[in-house]
Amino acid sequence: MATVRGNHGARTVASTFVGYFILIFFALVFIYPFVIQLSASFKTEPNAALNPLNPVPDPFVTDAYHKVFLSTDMPLWLGNSLVVTVAITLGRVLLDSMAGYALARLRFRGRKALFSAVIAILAVPGVVLFIPKFLVLKQFGMYDTYTALILPIIADAGGVFIMKQFFESIPRSVEEAARIDGAGTWRTFWSVVLPMGRPALITLTIISFQSSWNELPHSLVAVQSPDLYTLPRGLAVLVSGSLGSGNQYPLKLGAAVLATIPVAIIFVVFQRYFVRGANEGADK
Amino acid sequence: MRLSAKARENIAGWLFVAPVIVILGLFMLLPILMAMWVSLTDWNGQGSPFKAGVPFVGVDNYAKLFTDEGLTRQDFMTSVRNNIYYVGIVVPVQTVLALGLALVVNARMLKGKGFFRAAFFFPSVTSSVAISVVFLFIFASSGAVNNLLAFFGIQGPQWFADARGLLHLALGGLGLVDVDNPPAWLLDGGPFGLSWWDWLAGPSVAMSTIMLLVIWTTSGTFMLMFLAALQDIPVTLEEASMLDGAGRWKRLRYVTLPMLKPTLFLVLTMGIISTWQVFDQVYVMSQGAPGKTTLTPAYLSYTQAFDNFEYGTGTAISFVLFAIIVLFTIVQRWLLRERNA
Known part of the structure; x- marks a missing residue:
């Protein structure tokens, strides 16, 4: 009996060890590229090229950020x-x-029928719409304006779906009480239902912020003037064509850091809403 | 005149959905209809595609992709080949990785779950453009990855300049074919204007960096979906199987995996749909180069329209891509129905 238990204990220790090994290995794989990115943006150009793996910038310089703000259109x-x-x-x-x-x-x-249409639209793959969106914007004379950057994606089927699922999950009784008190549909929605929808609203706010902050293709088909470039577009222009040739890496990585920071902050603060968003997406 | 409560609710309902209907109608539905028309014309981007004088060419643009010999078909078929290998490798690898990570994170005796979950998920929320910049740096010829390989005595390739196909390299490495001088029977024939030798290239070394990037960014999202499904499995079920003396692998095979089947199918479908649409990374990292081995239908459709002003072929490519994705979705739905019945 004793040996059996001893064996069992040894196996548990061994599998705990293997478990942590796997977790830490993959945590490094998933996080170290960001460490490299951040540290390289504070390195000098020769140092970044020579010691790309070293997480400590030596010497520590902020030249890249000066250049990003002063000699590119970053602002x-x-x-x-x-x-x-x-x-x-x-x-x-x-x-x-x-x-x-x-x-x-x-x-x-x-x-x-409308709900079915929303579901159908959810299934339309985004890349199929590149040229069509451009056509429609040209036709309406909106191409190359702020309106073109905003209006076509100011509502999305995915968000409608998430909110519908949420509103179905809250009890009707509260609304009915408001109705009996004589509140109209808009009043009921605005001052009774929406305040109850806080968790879903935060989730939707976060995934909308994240997806529109990171959006590249829509900018490509909606505008062409450099005055209207968003950050992903500007960053893409900054790097495209260089094909890994080692020049100006601290500058490019610094610009990429600036593009990552807002989403990173929101991620750290509202992580559970991100998790919820990922899983709501799964329910579609 | 007072409206009945029912009529008022009807009006309110339509008013509430009106903005979304207008936006989705004008910028999703209408564009698709317009693009269907453009894919049947030879419009060059000048003026409106609906004016008289825009040449109507019927299904010519589609014929150029499938039957007419020429550069367009060769590029399109090359992009399809690239994307098939891309889907065929990225989808299984990211699914297995996501499932594996979810199982380990979910293990009861391990601590720090929240941290590891966040670490694995973080890459999925960041900007694809920013990540592409980071990977350009990491895979640069004297970059982090090659430094790491050198540490183990391996000389890394010039990742982004290397058009050699991995399958070609493997066949050559096994001594089955001479890569510099492939057998004539493979070079001579082949479907859709691409030789069998070209079809059998496998993903290029350059493409494999994009595949690694995508696996790295999306596994975290799918891991979360598996984690949510794992947490829904009743603990009693696992305990019962433990009491029955089932070992760890048996429990995984006969208890856990069957319970995860719906999530598994969902992850595979979402994976297939998104991998057929790969665009951002190609746009930033390689623009289809080297040797057109990172060209994908999504990127080709974009360049046909916006760089070559061939809007007809560009939209035709996007509709073919649409059809491919719909086909995969239908096959998946059908498989799922079989299993649920």
Whole structure:
């Protein structure tokens, strides 16, 4: 009996060890590239090329960031990205929750067909829309404007779906009480239902912010003037064509760090909402 | 006149959904219809594609992709070949990696779950453009990866300049064929204007860096989905199987995996749909080079339209891509139905 238990104990220790080994190995694989990115952005160019693996910049210089802000259009890209992202996020949160609420709660003719249409639109792969979106923007005379960057993606089927699922999960009784008190549909929605929807609204805010902050292809088909470049577009222009030739890496990586920081902060603060967002996406 | 409560709810409902309908209608549905028309024309981007005088060419643009001999078909088929290898490798690897990580993170005796979950998931939320820049640096010829390989005495390749196919390299390495002088029967014939030798190239060394990047960024999201499914498995079920004396592997094979089947199918479908659309990484890292081995249909459709002003072939490619994705989705749905029945 004793030997059996001893064996068992040894096996548990061994598998715990193997488990941690796997976890730590992969944590390094997933995180170390960011460490390399951050440290290289504080290195001198020769040092970054010579010691790409070393996490400690020696000497530590901030030249790359000076250059990013002074000799590229980074301030413009940051500003554009901020305007576009905030507008899209606010729009999506409002419009998607209105539509989600109507589809979940209001009885109107055509509701079922509309919901099926939303599901169908969810299934349309984004890349198929590159050229079509460009065509429509040209036709409407919107091409190469801020409107083109914002309006076409200010509502999305995925967000409508998430909000509908959420509103279906909250009890009807509260709304009904408000209705009996004489509140109209809009009042009920705005001051009773939306405040209860906080968790879903935060999730939607975060995934909208993240996806529009990172968005590249829509910018490619919506605008062409450098004045309207968002950060991913500017960054892509900054690096494209270089094909791994070792020049200016601290500068490019510094610009990439700036593109990563806002989402990284939100990720750290609101991690559980990100997790929820990933799993809501799975329910589609 | 007072409206009945029912009529008022009807109106309110439509008002609430109106903005979303207008946006999705104008920028999703209408564009698709317009693009269907453009794919049947030879429009060059000048003026409106609906004016008289835009040459209507019927299915010529589609014929150029499949039947007409020429550069367009060769590029398109090359891009399809590249993407087939890309899907065939990325989807299984990221699924297995995601499942494996989820099983380890979920293991009861390990601590620090929250940290590891966050570490694995973080790459998925960051900008694909920014990550591509990082990978360009890491895989540069004297970059981090080659430094690491040199530590083990291996000389790394010039990742982004290397157009050699991995399958060619493997066949050559096994001594089955002479890569510099492939057998004539492989070079002579082959479907859709590409020789069998070309079809059998495998992904190029350059493409494999993009595959590694995508596996690295998306595994975390799928891991979360597996984790959520694992947490839904009743503990009693696992305990019962433990009491029955099932070992760890048996438990995984006969208890855990069957419970994960719906998630597994979902992860595979989502993986296939997104891998057929690879674009951002190609745009930033390689623009189809070297030797067109990182060209994908999504990227080709973009360059046909916006660099070569051949909007007709560009949209035709995107509809073929649409059809490929729909086909995979239908096959998956059908398989799932069989299993649920």
